[in-house]
Amino acid sequence: MSTKVKVIFYSLYGHIYQMAEAVAAGAREAGAEVELLQVQETLSDDIIAKMGATEAKKAFAHVPIADPKKLAEADAIIFGTGTRYGSATAQMQTFFDATGGLWTTGALVGKVGGVFTSTASQHGGQETTLISMQTFLFHQGMVVVGVPYAAQELLNMKEITGGSPYGATTITDAQGQRLPSENELAIARYQGKHTAQIAAKVAAK
Template sequence: MKLFIVFYSMYGHIYQMAQAVAEGAKEVEGVQVELRRVPETLPEEVLQKMGAVEAQKAFVHIPVAAVDELADADAIIFGAPTRYGNAVAQMRQFLDATVGLWSKGAWVGKVGSVFTSSATQHGGQESTILSFHTTLLHHGMVIVGLPYSFAGQMRIDEITGCSPYGASTIAGGRGERLPSENELAGARFQGKHVASIAKKIAG
């Protein structure tokens, strides 16, 4: 069973979450996990001014996703930062390129899931995931979130991401906050949960 984690990360927060998702998915026997990043659309000079070039060196070794290779996926977990309550444009552009898969019904009955990040606690994490779900539903995917059996999303002793819709992290206004252990635990839980359900469906 093949599970892809397809992500876009500008400063590394989503990449760290993607790594945790992969760790969780690999706990499920018989699941092959592949990490892919979506193509960058911003010129390097713009990324340089945004201070993102150095951060992206940490995951430049991850292969760029090709739409066609995702046709054989049994499950896809998407990770994208929030921009104004929606997924970042780089991810939206990639999704718009999947019309060929849609026309063939390639993802119908396959499992889809989403995780995200935002600068602030109320920066649109839930709306980003929910709006992302619309695309997955158009593809006919079976949507899996982060159930309350991950008790970490019930915590009130710290400011933390994660909701029933999916794992999430808070990056800070300048990207200064890294994913907390609770948020990474949520990502690992989601990865394992998605892989377990996808394995049952595929089996």
């Protein structure tokens, strides 16, 4: 029976969506059954339009909305979101806050979890966002998996790049002009594959 992985993201301009696709591809490479989902948007269409994100969001409008009640169906869950002042977006935090029932019953205890993110600048709070998101995983009793330095792309010093041992990351630039690089996408794929492999081992015990 294949390992079930849910990749759940919040994206506004599409950067995290691209990273989520890479994470999902890596998990599939490991033989996992992968479900790509997005969290519910909390901004109105008018606000999204004023932020210039209407067209960008059309690219992933087909992705189903994640149901927090169904998280326990997965062996592994990998969450991705942009950064807001060194923490997860309000949309992702709202999703986390809707999982109280799972916490009460211990439904996610022993599941494998991971996180990934994006920032506008090189030092825009990527690691604090990843670590703050991981606290949710710890509170749910999950086995937290990051990106080991076996992913050689983490050691790339020839270009500006995201990526950390806490999770895959990308840098978008101030106006979102920069899309995830091949190096960043490779780290995301590694994270998906590595997490799925760990989840398979945990599920087999």
